[in-house]
Amino acid sequence: MTRVAILISGTGTNMATILNKVNKGDLPCDVAFVASDNPNAGGLHYAESIGVKTVVLPYKAQSREDAEEFLHELCISEHIEWIVLAGFMKILSSKFVRRWENKIVNIHPALLPSFPGTNGIKDAWDYGVKITGVTIHLVDHGVDSGIILAQKAVPIENQDTLESLTVKIHETEHLLYWKTLKKLFEGSYSFCERRSIDGCN
Ligand code: GRF
Numbered sequence: 001m002t003r004v005a006i007l008i009s010g011t012g013t014n015m016a017t018i019l020n021k022v023n024k025g026d027l028p029c030d031v032a033f034v035a036s037d038n039p040n041a042g043g044l045h046y047a048e049s050i051g052v053k054t055v056v057l058p059y060k061a062q063s064r065e066d067a068e069e070f071l072h073e074l075c076i077s078e079h080i081e082w083i084v085l086a087g088f089m090k091i092l093s094s095k096f097v098r099r100w101e102n103k104i105v106n107i108h109p110a111l112l113p114s115f116p117g118t119n120g121i122k123d124a125w126d127y128g129v130k131i132t133g134v135t136i137h138l139v140d141h142g143v144d145s146g147i148i149l150a151q152k153a154v155p156i157e158n159q160d161t162l163e164s165l166t167v168k169i170h171e172t173e174h175l176l177y178w179k180t181l182k183k184l185f186e187g188s189y190s191f192c193e194r195r196s197i198d199g200c201n
Pocket of ligand 1: 008010011012013014015086087088107108109173
């Protein structure tokens with residue numbers, strides 16, 4: 001079964017959805033560990049509580065290069081095939097991304113290439129778009145610029161607030177990420193060309 005590492009920095013609701021789908025048998029993969037740069041990430045406690053190995057990456061005590069080297073060695077020793085970013089707030093260096101090329105997947109709370117960066121939901125809201133959404137993409141050397149695997153639109157209604165939009169985006173994320181990962185692990189995507197051969201909508 002596909003060996004997976006999940007990286008988080010915060011609450012970890014996407015991680016929790018993925019772990020629950022794995023436990024139910026809906027998403028066939030082995031989550032070898034959940035790792036975080038943030039020792040206080042809430043998601044670490046949840047992962048531990050259901051028996052998943054957790055790791056704090058040494059970003060605080062060491063340099064980014066050393067923390068990434070630690071992560072790289074851990075992924076090698078755990079035979080990781082896919083690194084799943086789920087709210088991981090550190091930018092991975094080009095060196096790390098090159099080592100794991102087309103093996104790192106991320107979720108972004110906007111319809112890329114619009115509104116990349118750390119505030120995708122608020123940036124879309126502030127701009128005044130009428131449709132935003134969620135993107136699942138591979139990680140490349142840029143910021144939120146890798147090959148798009150799946151997208152789902154979320155309309156912004158007149159009665160929405162930033163808070164209600166945030167809830168809708170997270171609900172959409174929780175529906176889309178595990179389904180996209182399932183197809184990814186099944187080998188349904190080809191990365192020879194920029195455009196994937198199959199969508200997930
Ligand atoms: C999500 O909105 C995800 O798109 C973004 O970070 C957030 C993480 O939320 N990359 P959570 O920690 O999974 O609740």
